[in-house]
Amino acid sequence: MPTSTSNRKTSDIVARTISSPPHLEHLSTLSKNVRAKCLYQFSEPVSPHIAARSSLEPISDASVLAAVHDELSTYATGEDGIAIVETAGGVLSPSPSGSSQADLYRPLRLPVFMVGDHQLGGIGTTISAWESLHLRGYDVRSVALFAEDRYDNHSYLKDYFAERDIHAFSIPPPPERMTNAVEDAQSMRQYYEQAGNLEDVTAFTELFLHAHDKRISDLKSMPAEADKAIWHPFMQHRERSKDTIVAMDSAYGDYFQTYSRQRESQASSASETALLKPAFDGSASWWTQGLGHGNPQLALTAAHAAGRYGHVMFAGAVHEPALRLAQTLIEKMGNPRLSKVFYSDNGSTGMEVAVKMALRAATVRNGWSPDDEILILGLKNSYHGDTIGTMDLSEPSIYNKKVEWYSGRGHWLDFPQVKMRKGQWVVEPPEEWEGAQATFGQGSTFDSLDDVFDFEMRSQDQSLYNRYCEVMLAGQEKAGKKIGALILEPILLGAGGMMFADPLFQRCLVEAVRNKSLNPRSSRDENEWAGMPVIFDEVFTGLYRLGRFSAASFLDVDPDIVVNAKLLTGGLLPLCTTTASQSIFEAFLSDDKSDALLHGHSYTAHAVGCAVANQSLDTMMKMDRDGTWTVFKESWSQPGHDSALPAVRVTGAWSMWSSAFVKAISHRSNVDYVFALGSVLAISLKDPAGASYASTAATGVRDKLFAGKPGEQWVIHSRVLGNVLYLMAAMTTSRETLEVVEEKVFAALE
Incomplete structure (x- = not known):
């Protein structure tokens, strides 16, 4: 799998390889402008993962990547040239560490010139190799094979790749190796000269260089073209320009490969030659990234599900990925109340579904009419998505002004926040709690974060919170307010400003709204909702984002409805689940279809997303079990x-x-x-x-x-x-x- 790069800033044609193939000795004799260097060479002609065992030091993927990157960087002198990185073995052959070579070199994402197999069975081998590279995000620019009349692989593959806009060509096979070294060198020199002058080879060279130049040209033009054509979310466009828009060429692991016009001009003045700059994905791509960009296992899972199902109708039907995912969520959340999973496309719509569930259940039990004004109880600076329904439930101060279509039907409570100031953990009461600071006393500071979650040691704070919640709810009841649900983002309020709510306060609030005097259970089932349905918005905080599968476990309470998204698919695809209790589900049971939860999407429970979610959760649960995060916990x-x-x-x-x-x-x-x-x-x-x-x-x-x-x-x-x-x-x-x-x-x- 030779991979090539012509950044037009290398001074020579340079071959780089992880083990030395026989033709390198011939290649270096062709011209003074051709240099060949082997970065890693082993004594045994076996697979690199076996040969590397003789090495005194383990050879990691990171060390190989660093060596290749550093070597190529030495040729960025500003002069024209081509650098070629030649790999050892096939596309999926092991690297010295044991990983596949396709995965090893993926962070570099060099354009690929692939050498196909001209022998019996070579058509399938070549296509499989290309699919493996394509699946991992490589750009395969050209495919070359030896011309062979018996199997004629090159003719078939030329047509096959042409249909996929990939250039394929063939050249005559090299001469047999001669026993006399001098004669063999002369024979190979003649072969290289003849092959290099072939029309197909010349066309390939020009095409490959043109493709590289076009890649750079397209990358540089993207910010300006985006400025004309794209309406970006969550930003004021007067602050945006072609100089500030970041073009992303690719992403892998923790990093984007980025181009910035502004940074290019700064780099030029600093004599830097790199066009692309790796950038750590510090926002986890809007909080979705869980298992790294370009994760090959997730890509394979998605491809398999796409090949098996594509998208299939879900109304009144089921497929294995959706069923398995629902069962996993119900089991692993450890919440005995939860029994039914509803699928939607994203966190905003999932939260809208949750509100519909809760309000229906509260309305049926309380006998409220459609004309009644029903409020949602939540926290200030809460934010639950961008649908009209969820925007109605968010506290208006998040934008510091009320827009005309933003009705804000809810009652929002200010809340104590957890902060570290000057090396000290503090639970800070809100300003509107008059006298609360004095009441907190010594309980307002903590020696460790663990102590904040030690509810048994915080009896004084708990008494204060209980009194506050009781008085607040009594006031709402006295004023004749009808509250249909409590909605919380457990622990962290994300889009509202990354606020760390005191978990003890959230716990006390949940317990208060479940007080039997407000609205007792209709039966003796302890898992039936009481008081009002409790919704936990775990779109951001759930599924290990805070270190646990369930963010609710930090509060030691079991919500009646939980919404999950973001990390659900490891950062690859949009998908959301709204998981509800049996008593919530039964509020919709009727002989009248209009009483059903009439909400859905064309791509509800799409099989590709569900399959990727299963793989993502399996991976993170394994990491939780095998001690992957122990180094952080320590x-x-x-x-x-x-x-x-x-x-x-x-x-x-x-x-x-x-x-x-x-x-x-x-x-x-x-x-x-x-x-x-x-x-x-x-x-x-x-x-x-x-x-x-x-x-x-x-x-x-x-x-x-x-x-x-x-x-x-x-x-x-x-x-x-x-x-x-x-x-x-x-x-x-x-x-x-x-x-x-x-x-x-x-x-x-x-």
């Missing part, structure tokens, strides 16, 4: 309280961002507070004008992270929410990667 472990216990105890609350780093940045002069949980880090920056969604206090740090420093190999792409800069890792991000990210963030906060 950073948050606390000393044992008993001398008879081990020196540390495993923490219940942990983050992929190190405890030492979080504490260090909390002391920065421009930082108001910080917190980290699971893969999420949030840094609230001080703003003299006040902290709000409209604040620009964090944009300077964001821009500094993306600009990077001269000579840096990669930068950080991030997003901000007002004065809050947040970063997220994928669940597969390594400790080594995050250590470098932490260093860059710490420096950017100066």
Whole structure:
């Protein structure tokens, strides 16, 4: 699988390989402008993963990639030339580490010139190799084969690849190897000269170089073309231009490969030659990224489901991926109330479904009429999506103004927040709770994040919260308000500004609304909803984003309805589930079809998404079991309280961002507070004008992270929410990667 790059900035034609094939000795004798170098060579002519066993040091994929990248970089002198990276073996042959070579070289995503198989069975071998590369996001520019009359593979494959807009050509096979080395060298020299002058070879060379030039031209033009044609979400377009739009050539693992017109001009002045710059995906691509970009296992799973099903009608039908996913969610959430899974396309629509479920159940039990005004109870700065229904349920202050179509039918409560200030964990009551600060007393600060979740040790705070919730609900009842549901984003309020709600307060609120005096259960079933249905919006916080399968487990309560999306498919496809209790489901049972939950989508429970979700959850559950995240958890472990216990105890609350780093940045002069949980880090920056969604206090740090420093190999792409800069890792991000990210963030906060 030779892979080539003509960045037109290499001074020579250079062959690079992971093991030395016999023709390299001939290649280096052709011209003084041709140089060949073997980066890795082993004593035995066997597969690299076996040959590498003789090496004193293990050869990792990262070390091979670094060696290839560094070697190619030495030829970026500004002169014209072509660099060729020749691999050893086939597309899926093992690398020295044991991974497939297609996966090994994927982060470089060099354009591919593939050598096909001209022998018996070679048609299937060549097509399979191409499909393996195509599936992983490689661009296969050309395919070459030896011409062979008996099997005539080259004729068939030329037509096959032409239908797929891939250039294929053939050349005569090389002469037999001669026993005399001098004569053999002369024979090969003559063969190379003749083959190099063939019309097909000349056409291939021109085509390959043209394709490379077009790739660069298209990449450079994308920001300007996007400025003309694209309406971007969640941004004011007066702040956007062709110079600020980032073109993404590809993505793999934790990184985008990005092009920026603005950065190109800065790099030119700094004498940098790289057109593409890797950028750490600091927002986890709007919180979806879980298993890394370009994950080959997810891509294979998606391809299999697409080949098996495509998309099939789901109304009144079922397919295996959807059934298995529903069963997994019901089982693994550990919530005995949940029994039915409803599929939709994204978190916003999933939340709209959840509200319809809850309001129907509350209306049926309470005997409310369609004319009654029914409120939703939630938290200030909550945000549950962009459909008209969910926008109605979000607290208006998120945008600092009320738009005319934004009715905001709800009652929103301010809430205590968890923050780290100057190295100290604090639970800070809202300003509207008069006298609450004095009531908190010593209970307002904590030695560790684990202590915040130790509800048994927080009896004083619990008494305060219980009284507040009881008085609030009594006031609503006295005023004749009808509340149809409680909606919470457990632990973290995401789009509203990355706010860490005190889990004890959320727990007390759930228990308060389930008070039997409000609306007792209609039966003795302890899993039936009481008071009002409780909806947990885990679109962002669920499925290991905060370190656990279920974010509800942090509160030790069982909601009646749970919505999941984002990490559900590991960051590959849109899909959402709304999982409800049996008593919620039964509120829709009737002989009248109009009483059913009349909500659905053309692509409901699409098989590709469900299959990918199953693979994603299987992978993350395995990571949870096999100790993948132990290195992160150890950073948050606390000393044992008993001398008879081990020196540390495993923490219940942990983050992929190190405890030492979080504490260090909390002391920065421009930082108001910080917190980290699971893969999420949030840094609230001080703003003299006040902290709000409209604040620009964090944009300077964001821009500094993306600009990077001269000579840096990669930068950080991030997003901000007002004065809050947040970063997220994928669940597969390594400790080594995050250590470098932490260093860059710490420096950017100066």
